[in-house]
Amino acid sequence: MNKPIFGLLLGAFLGIFDGLTAWFTPAVRPFLMGIVIGSTFKGLIGGLCAGYFAKKVHSVPLGILFGLGVGMLLAYGIAAMPSATGEHYYFAIMLPGSVLGAVVGYATQRYPTQA
């Protein structure tokens, strides 16, 4: 498995997981399916980008930073869209999205060993 594919799969998996954590917020529970789908898609794109970056640049610190940046950017794109109540949940979406982006950035640098 090459790094972009690995990043895509890992990003999607973590995106599903991150989306499901919305269940702990009762106010957004009715919109859980949409959140999970959006989060999965975000993770998929971010993972693919991180994997491609890892294929070109072999540096764990840079990989983490890149993943964090891409995760933050994609999370901002989603957070910028108003919710059903018209509110924006920047912190709630961007913070965990950034950290998960960093996780994918790290993982694609370390694994798999084949580019």
Next chain:
Amino acid sequence: MDWLTNSVIDHLREAMDAPDLTGASYVLGKELGRGGMGIVYEARDTRLGRTVALKVLSPLAASAEAVERLWREARILASLEHPGIVPIHDAGMLSDGRAYYAMKLVEGSRLDEYLQAGPSVLELCRVFLRICEPVAFAHARGIVHRDLKPENIMLGKFGEVLVLDWGVATALGESERPGLVIGTPGYMAPEQSEAGPVDARADVYSLGNLLREAVGTAPPRALRSIVKRATELDPARRYQTVAELSGDVASFLDHQPVNAHRENWLERAARVLGRHKTLAWLIVAYLVVRVLLFFFVHP
């Protein structure tokens, strides 16, 4: 008499012991050390223009047996070409009848001196692996060192690690005079101290003691298990080869399971986390962010 101080006596002894290098292509330098059998000097090889270490038989050890021992040591060194074993350049007899051999002069510190600087356990393990390489190499060529101890390990200025003093090394299967004990108390294997036949496992025992001394009194449990297995009194219960011993130390360094140690679930988790420290911290960061968002940011 007041003028016969210790330093004067030492100086006189050095002068009396100094070899006669007439006819040899060496110029004598300072004395580097002395053992029971020989004295090691720094010397200048005038033919090749380099500084060497010259090991000369002590005047008090001028017997045929001592000469044969020195030649055997020289032959062993000549047969073991390895970066971790001091290469021998020359051997012969001086004009005063004393046998000698010339070897590479190693500049650096002995392992016992290095240990006083208090290096980390991980660094010590890396150095230990470097010590195992020439020993395993010698075993593969049928030679057992029999006197492995910190004083016989040199750490060079450029990070090289060399095993010195193969003076009591023996070929596997060779036996000594009955009852003759060869080695250093505290490091030699029980079978060696009982003047019994020794094999590579005797060096494994010495390396285990060396590792025990290097890592101190409170090493990680896996390392303690490695030391325990290497220093088993029964050779059959020890690591059978230096490669097995160094393999376990390498596994420890790599956060892999160690054969000598049966870990509990907590140790296993700590080992896995140690191997993936960055990932563990990132996951912790994610969970902390989630918890903080749950408690402080409610949509």
